[in-house]
Amino acid sequence: MADDKDHTFSTRFRIPRRMWDAYGTAAARQGVDRSADLVDHVRAFIKKHGNEQELAELTAAEQELAERRARKGGRPPKKEQSA
Template structure:
């Protein structure tokens, strides 16, 4: 798939045992957490903790892109607590 300069979020693939992914999904659901959002939060936290100046600048630019996209689309959907 060719990169699209207009789409700054992309689906990426990584290898993980199906049982681990499924367990993560059910545990996250039980806590009212979206797996994708949780992974993005983890990546953000990891970069803040371990990133160099360039990586921190890239994170800031990515956060700006997310803010602009959410502003155009009416904001981030509200998280719904289950249970």
Template sequence: MPEASDHTYATRFRIPKIIWEAYGRVVPNRNADLLDHVRTVIAEHGTDQDRADLEAGERELTERRSRKGGRPRRSPTKE
């Protein structure tokens, strides 16, 4: 379960593996393609609140991607 401080949400959905693999061959960056699809659906069909949330999420993504050094390193794990 993601923590409350997590802003980018990892979700799962069910899809036949053979379709997922074919999609990966057709669209090398599935994550970006799916995110673009979500953006389009919200922009075309969302309410004003949905579009405002989309804008806020886009700002958050921009801020996260612009951080120098990227994500902080995790604590070393025991081997």
């Protein structure tokens, strides 16, 4: 469980730099933000494979995100991609 409700948790993981860079350029080409894409992947994985406790944690996390976005004026708009 998260102790600090004022900030989104930041984590580190190991990935080859070339893979991360390739992911970034492929995501950018599709107009996708890497961070949002990773959060979407984690959300889908928990929905598919999570047990009752993990699904409850996901629900609480979604509520936390909704409250944070409401305080900060919502999700930032996607930047328009220049051709």
